[in-house]
Amino acid sequence: MRTAAPLLLTPGPLTTSARTRQAMSQDWGSWDEGFNQLTASLCEQLLAIVNGADSHYCVPLQGSGTFAVEAAIGTLVPRDGKVLVLINGAYGQRLAKICAVLGRSFSTFETAEDQPTTAIDVEHLLLADPTVSHVALIHCETSTGILNPLADIAEVVARHGKRLIIDAMSSFGALPIDARQVPFDALIAASGKCLEGVPGMGFVFARKETLAAAAGNSHSLAMDLHDQHAYMAKTGQWRFTPPTHVVAALHEALVQYHEEGGLPARLGRYADNCQVLLEEMAGLGLRSFLPAAIQAPIIVTFHAPKDPRYQFKAFYERVKAKGFILYPGKLTRVETFRVGCIGQVGRSDMQAAVAAIAEVLREMEVLDI
């Protein structure tokens, strides 16, 4: 049994490195040049991950990832735009809800939670409704861990002269996205996911011309990315008080990201985590919800054991006592639980987590998996 704080096998907040947390041991003046340099370096490094320096601005925003998603839609979709939202999980549903609350016209296309949206679907949808101006999708839907075929969909959207908004919250930094090859108006992610920072800020890569033309679109002062960018470009500062310690932690997390070998190394480690997890859980008889072909190496949904002695809350508490925090399922039709592959964890952590799960199932006398 571990005595330290439990490892988070969750989709963010997740396990960060001691170095990253240590970066929060200093206070920063938000007006100070040293902090401005931290912000500028952060934005530059983030843009480089998507090869977006020529085409996009990086606009950081206070708050959770959802704040940045809402800010992107509110700022970059004109008030007379119409958004086609592609849905196969809770985060796609949330995109549609944001459009509804903001009063943006939208339509939805929903597939089952284990079925990616295809480029052919999008082709048909755009042909059927020429009033659509924007397509919005979730790259990796954290509800299940399903991967949607971003590059293929982006190609169709661009060919039809439409704009693309990508919620890449749980994929950015681990799954490759190249702004020179995948056309998008906005790609949104956050500090506390695959970059392994702490939660508290999001960021939007906004196409330069789109952002320049977006003055006055926003429904909100705090979430106006045009204003946020214009002020930062002029002063080097955030418009309103930045989460200084979160920014410093993300900067330090990026140093380690590059030391590890950047995106290929991060993806390699997560893919290994995912494979080890799937194999060892299969050894216990625990089945993954998604087929391997559409499983992103970010978070894995497992069917809950059928045994009536299994009960998620007790299972969770016992696994936590052994040092691992799991994540509940988010499906309504089937009982599941989730295990994250991301964060400052490796193969041996995944093995230890599965060993803990095995012990707990034995202790709970869960036999019918």
Add this chain to the structure above:
Amino acid sequence: MRTAAPLLLTPGPLTTSARTRQAMSQDWGSWDEGFNQLTASLCEQLLAIVNGADSHYCVPLQGSGTFAVEAAIGTLVPRDGKVLVLINGAYGQRLAKICAVLGRSFSTFETAEDQPTTAIDVEHLLLADPTVSHVALIHCETSTGILNPLADIAEVVARHGKRLIIDAMSSFGALPIDARQVPFDALIAASGKCLEGVPGMGFVFARKETLAAAAGNSHSLAMDLHDQHAYMAKTGQWRFTPPTHVVAALHEALVQYHEEGGLPARLGRYADNCQVLLEEMAGLGLRSFLPAAIQAPIIVTFHAPKDPRYQFKAFYERVKAKGFILYPGKLTRVETFRVGCIGQVGRSDMQAAVAAIAEVLREMEVLDI
């Protein structure tokens, strides 16, 4: 000369204690019961500071204080409401801007930056315009450090049957406000001010009946305080990813707040800081912008020296090199700079800061103060 990171004599982010920053050295699962308890304890302690447990809910929100101010206006002012905004500085201006962006009807009443709004002003304004439904004001306007007479204004607003929205960002926790005596619909503050936490979250004390009736008011999904509260009341969790480390730091900062002796002790220390600062700066010939009667012990605006050899940027850099980060002025008519009295600093820090300022003025050969 100090070798450690400079002390922040700024209005937030400010200097926090090592214990508060140390509280960020652990990762928290946002779904975990341990974290839920942290949030619940935080809200309970915050409400107790204003004696608001019977009358108000505490709704925490991701982002900077301005996010919470916008959320309060967007959620608690009905779409057909009209806000009278009292202005004597940049943060009052921002309140008006939020109303404008959100499409809420509003009028403004502006006094000079060294002139508090009075209860008599508000009486006349409410008599003159019966369509006003809400009055919004800044308790302590950080632009200058001026204190507005909150209790008197609140009495007039209540007598006219209107609702009050208080931006108490830089006063909450240090200046007493009692919800049992000062009627308000919303009071807004943030983590990184007089509570001496780190920046990254705000909170709104919302009158229970007002919040209950506020479903559907909000212009935003992320900033909908009704939704945020309803979800938290049901699940114990934040609706969207919380800034876990910021929450843990604020919780630890509150432990120290109580150890120090709560609000009276915090106010006592800041008042002492302010007095020492004013006295020692006066000894150098540096004059404060505000008369003592309307100076809050939060941040002090000083007239810049008249000497042409004084230049803020060089002055700032030299004082920083000696271990103290000052704050620029925010007035357009007169050249000023500001020194904060808040944060984990005491009398000897203020004395050392003034000594550093004196040395720098000598080094810069600034003679005509």
